[in-house]
Amino acid sequence: MAKVKILVEGFTNADNPDAEEEKTCATITLIKDRSLNIIVDPGVLDSQNILIEKLKQEGLTVDDIDIVALTHSHIDHYRNIGMFPGAKTLEYFGLWDGGVADDWEEDFTDDIKIIKTPGHNYDALTFLVKTDEGTVAVVGDVFWREGLPEHDPYASDEKRLKRSREEVLKLADYVIPGHGPMFKVKK
Numbered sequence: 001m002a003k004v005k006i007l008v009e010g011f012t013n014a015d016n017p018d019a020e021e022e023k024t025c026a027t028i029t030l031i032k033d034r035s036l037n038i039i040v041d042p043g044v045l046d047s048q049n050i051l052i053e054k055l056k057q058e059g060l061t062v063d064d065i066d067i068v069a070l071t072h073s074h075i076d077h078y079r080n081i082g083m084f085p086g087a088k089t090l091e092y093f094g095l096w097d098g099g100v101a102d103d104w105e106e107d108f109t110d111d112i113k114i115i116k117t118p119g120h121n122y123d124a125l126t127f128l129v130k131t132d133e134g135t136v137a138v139v140g141d142v143f144w145r146e147g148l149p150e151h152d153p154y155a156s157d158e159k160r161l162k163r164s165r166e167e168v169l170k171l172a173d174y175v176i177p178g179h180g181p182m183f184k185v186k187k
Contacts (some may be wrong), residue, residue, distance in 0.1 A: 002033035002111040002129045004136045007054040008043065010179040012076075015149040026077040029138050029176055030058060031069075031129055033109050038067045039087075040127060040138045041178070042080035051080065067095075071140025071178065072121040074154075092116070092123035117142045117168060119161025120152055126168055134173030136182070142168055145180025 010027035013019040026043035028051060037060060045051060055061060062083050069090040070078050094101030108114050111130040118124050120141040127138040142164050155161045169185055176182045
């Protein structure tokens with residue numbers, strides 16, 4: 001079974017109309033599956049050293065990361081992708097190795113399934129990871145945090161987002177949202 005760990009718990013105040021300025025950080029997640037080390041959404045940080053230190057706590061360096069996976073193409077989720085020059089990039093349009101992109105398979109490994117979950121953005125992906133605790137869905141902004149927000153001001157298609165949310169909740173035991181701590185799915 002694969003292992004999933006939140007390295008940096010994200011946050012946002014983008015749904016707070018009283019906020020003087022928007023502050024946001026994506027949840028940065030590590031997936032370990034056999035010999036693969038995958039970072040999902042390397043985010044925006046005040047310092048890249050934060051992520052370097054979190055990797056160090058896991059016994060890893062940036063050179064140990066095989067794949068950087070992106071849930072969608074909003075910069076708050078991918079700005080630090082350049083920290084991993086030796087890693088492949090997995091995103092909606094392919095699995096990139098340098099300038100060459102190959103198609104990715106929905107059943108990416110025995111323990112990782114990738115599904116398209118549009119609505120927040122047209123190119124959104126969810127990573128469904130089988131772990132000893134159950135299936136963990138790393139969803140980007142399909143859910144910002146537990147409790148959503150109900151209305152996503154940045155959604156490209158609210159109806160598709162609603163369907164994507166319903167699908168994730170059917171398939172997952174736990175959700176790692178785009179900007180908050182992991183939560184258990186209420187079945």
